[in-house]
Amino acid sequence: KNEVEQSPQNLTAQEGEFITINCSYSVGISALHWLQQHPGGGIVSLFMLSSGKKKHGRLIATINIQEKHSSLHITASHPRDSAVYICAVSPKKSSGDKLTFGTGTRLAVRP
Amino acid sequence: EAQVTQNPRYLITVTGKKLTVTCSQNMNHEYMSWYRQDPGLGLRQIYYSMNVEVTDKGDVPEGYKVSRKEKRNFPLILESPSPNQTSLYFCASRVRQNSNQPQHFGDGTRLSIL
Numbered sequence: 001k002n003e004v005e006q007s008p009q010n011l012t013a014q015e016g017e018f019i020t021i022n023c024s025y026s027v028g029i030s031a032l033h034w035l036q037q038h039p040g041g042g043i044v045s046l047f048m049l050s051s052g053k054k055k056h057g058r059l060i061a062t063i064n065i066q067e068k069h070s071s072l073h074i075t076a077s078h079p080r081d082s083a084v085y086i087c088a089v090s091p092k093k094s095s096g097d098k099l100t101f102g103t104g105t106r107l108a109v110r111p
Numbered sequence: 112e113a114q115v116t117q118n119p120r121y122l123i124t125v126t127g128k129k130l131t132v133t134c135s136q137n138m139n140h141e142y143m144s145w146y147r148q149d150p151g152l153g154l155r156q157i158y159y160s161m162n163v164e165v166t167d168k169g170d171v172p173e174g175y176k177v178s179r180k181e182k183r184n185f186p187l188i189l190e191s192p193s194p195n196q197t198s199l200y201f202c203a204s205r206v207r208q209n210s211n212q213p214q215h216f217g218d219g220t221r222l223s224i225l
């Protein structure tokens with residue numbers, strides 16, 4: 001079992017829909033990251049959080065440390081949100097500031 | 112503009128021909144790292160560096176070398192590339208190890224080893 005599991009693996013939505021992507025992890029962490037990867041492009045860090053909730057524009061990330069679970073929400077989705085969203089954790093006991101990554105959620109938003 | 116620059120972006124080469132993928136950052140970051148991304152496996156760390164002349168292995172270091180002679184540069188070296196090293200590679204940097212700031216990623220280098 002992977003240390004970081006994301007669901008769903010693939011998601012198709014209509015423009016304007018509210019979207020939720022989930023991330024569960026099995027180790028103690030110091031931080032959780034949400035990353036965005038566009039087709040053919042690089043990786044952009046969206047959020048880094050260790051507790052509670054963060055908001056940036058139409059994106060909201062929440063984390064529940066006790067349940068080892070995080071969600072990424074996209075409100076009023078738009079075709080430009082189409083990308084792969086990757087959850088990663090910084091395990092507490094890791095050396096070298098290692099990130100452990102989920103395999104990503106591929107999101108397609110249709111106009 | 113703050114950025115991590117990788118070169119080349121794309122490379123097709125043959126087994127055994129030594130190659131180097133360069134990575135440079137202009138943010139004076141102490142921490143730099145290399146990852147490879149493969150379908151179904153996600154991103155995995157190859158090597159990382161906490162500062163100049165300080166490097167260490169990540170999860171999948173076999174077949175790779177790195178060096179950190181200057182703070183801004185962290186090249187990835189494949190001495191004798193093999194087809195199983197065909198992958199998408201990302202370099203990333205961070206202010207310092209365990210900083211509360213996120214990592215900055217390069218645009219990726221797609222390597223095909225024939």
